[in-house]
Amino acid sequence: MKFIGVVAALLVAAGIALAGWFVGTSLVESRQPLRTVTVKGLSERAVQADLGFWPIRFVATGPTLEAARASLERSEQAVRDFLADRGFAEGEIQVQNVLVEDRAAGYNASSMNDEYRFVLTEDMLVTTDRVTDLADASRSVADLLRQGVVFSSDAYSAGASFVFTDINEHKSAMLTEATQRARETAEQFATESGALVGDIQTANQGVFEILPAVDIPNDRPEKQIDKKVRVVTTITYFLVD
Numbered sequence: 001m002k003f004i005g006v007v008a009a010l011l012v013a014a015g016i017a018l019a020g021w022f023v024g025t026s027l028v029e030s031r032q033p034l035r036t037v038t039v040k041g042l043s044e045r046a047v048q049a050d051l052g053f054w055p056i057r058f059v060a061t062g063p064t065l066e067a068a069r070a071s072l073e074r075s076e077q078a079v080r081d082f083l084a085d086r087g088f089a090e091g092e093i094q095v096q097n098v099l100v101e102d103r104a105a106g107y108n109a110s111s112m113n114d115e116y117r118f119v120l121t122e123d124m125l126v127t128t129d130r131v132t133d134l135a136d137a138s139r140s141v142a143d144l145l146r147q148g149v150v151f152s153s154d155a156y157s158a159g160a161s162f163v164f165t166d167i168n169e170h171k172s173a174m175l176t177e178a179t180q181r182a183r184e185t186a187e188q189f190a191t192e193s194g195a196l197v198g199d200i201q202t203a204n205q206g207v208f209e210i211l212p213a214v215d216i217p218n219d220r221p222e223k224q225i226d227k228k229v230r231v232v233t234t235i236t237y238f239l240v241d
Contacts, residue, residue: 035239036201037189041182043174045229046213049162052134052225054126055096057152061116065100068118072098076122078147086137088126096123121152126160131225134160161222164210170229175205178233186237198238206232 058075062068076095083093101119128134138160141151183197190197212219213226 035195036236037186037197037239038234038236039182039185039189041178041180041185041233041235043178043181043231043233045170045174047164047166047170047227047229049131049164049225049227050129051165052126052128052131052160052162054134054138054160056124056126057154058122058124059150059152060120060122062118063115065102065118068100068120072120072122075149076124078144078149079124082140082144082147083126083137086133087130088128088133088137092126092128094125094127096125098122131162135162135225158220159223161220162225162227163222164227164229167208167210167229171208174208174229174231175233178206178231179203179235182233182235183237186235190237190239193239195239195241198240201236201238203236204234206234 056079058072058079060068060071060075062071080093099121101121102117103119104117126134126137145151186197209230211228211230212221212224213228214224215221
């Protein structure tokens with residue numbers, strides 16, 4: 001009986017020692033640093049704007065409100081005829097605002113020329129998906145100047161602007177492409193370091209940007225019809241031996 005008790009005690013001790021060895025090995029392995037690599041993947045698409053806006057601001061003056069109003073109406077009709085000749089529909093043209101200024105009521109009324117007492121300013125907006133036609137029209141304002149239309153000199157009348165709205169059409173394919181390029185970069189790094197690319201640890205798809213096709217210093221990017229859509233993904237992969 002004593003012999004059996006000794007054997008049992010030895011077996012228990014061996015089991016405890018073996019369990020301790022497994023625990024110790026697990027602790028050592030858990031303390032090994034994770035090997036990862038963080039890479040970026042780029043995807044770009046050349047696109048054309050699909051919506052255009054052309055704000056048109058013109059002014060008219062006169063010695064009386066009636067005279068200024070008649071002049072403004074002639075200018076408005078000239079603008080409408082100009083746009084209609086280029087195929088723009090009435091629904092694409094909207095009057096946004098009409099401002100009336102009586103200079104006789106201003107601080108410098110004593111030095112005012114009575115012929116230009118009343119100043120009327122009208123804002124029109126052309127909105128269309130015919131972006132190429134809109135660009136051509138906005139470059140032909142000299143035709144309106146020859147008809148006596150006087151445009152405002154402020155930034156409001158700085159020509160047409162163009163935007164691209166159909167970004168959802170490209171999102172899926174671009175994210176796939178950016179992710180693939182990120183993995184290719186990770187695989188190149190892994191090969192050079194003698195490892196393999198494992199699963200994704202973290203991923204950030206980035207923000208889709210709509211940029212002008214050509215980056216021109218001091219230029220207004222919204223004036224370009226041609227655009228590029230850009231996204232950069234940032235992905236961290238595990239590296240395995």
